[in-house]
Amino acid sequence: GAVVSQHPSRVICKSGTSVKIECRSLDFQATTMFWYRQFPKQSLMLMATSNEGSKATYEQGVEKDKFLINHASLTLSTLTVTSAHPEDSSFYICSAMRGRGTDTQYFGPGTRLTVL
Amino acid sequence: SQKIEQNSEALNIQEGKTATLTCNYTNYSPAYLQWYRQDPGRGPVFLLLIRENEKEKRKERLKVTFDTTLKQSLFHITASQPADSATYLCALGGSSNTGKLIFGQGTTLQVKP
Numbered sequence: 001g002a003v004v005s006q007h008p009s010r011v012i013c014k015s016g017t018s019v020k021i022e023c024r025s026l027d028f029q030a031t032t033m034f035w036y037r038q039f040p041k042q043s044l045m046l047m048a049t050s051n052e053g054s055k056a057t058y059e060q061g062v063e064k065d066k067f068l069i070n071h072a073s074l075t076l077s078t079l080t081v082t083s084a085h086p087e088d089s090s091f092y093i094c095s096a097m098r099g100r101g102t103d104t105q106y107f108g109p110g111t112r113l114t115v116l
Numbered sequence: 117s118q119k120i121e122q123n124s125e126a127l128n129i130q131e132g133k134t135a136t137l138t139c140n141y142t143n144y145s146p147a148y149l150q151w152y153r154q155d156p157g158r159g160p161v162f163l164l165l166i167r168e169n170e171k172e173k174r175k176e177r178l179k180v181t182f183d184t185t186l187k188q189s190l191f192h193i194t195a196s197q198p199a200d201s202a203t204y205l206c207a208l209g210g211s212s213n214t215g216k217l218i219f220g221q222g223t224t225l226q227v228k229p
Contacts, residue, residue, distance in 0.1 A: 043221040107159035
């Protein structure tokens, strides 16, 4: 199967600090990776689409300077939450796709971010 | 704007019965629809994909229907088991080839032994 990992699984940080979350496809090359956030009992909200070697495409309302995405290789994408605030506390989930279009998205286990 | 509705109330059923979950959408013409399972504190796991020109898809105890006229998909789990207890998400994909999905808020299924 296709396995996607995320690190860390949980992080607690102070307000104003930056936090980096890694998303790795372990046994396949991901042409596209997606970043989502999910609030309790709510849907997954797409934040951005990340293609290897190019700039991420952000969804409307998502601040690109606050949520920095880097897709340095076909197996790694990172999301950096800069100058985190308590309202950034959420469950962040990445997914990876092998191909394009209707190909299945394989999700990571998620990262729980708590900003104090 | 595009809207996806899944029953926000939890569905409680007895083990062995068939669970039926509903996904309705408006202001959208998806090229395909996917169903995912999500356990608490975990990422979603892909279950089934059905395309706009398909009426029904089956995989083991799972069955999905897709009615583009009614703008509705039904997700069935037959012979349900307590291990099927989870939140089930439907997600719509467009024809733009980007792979982007729009997710519903999910329905929590509780199967009682």
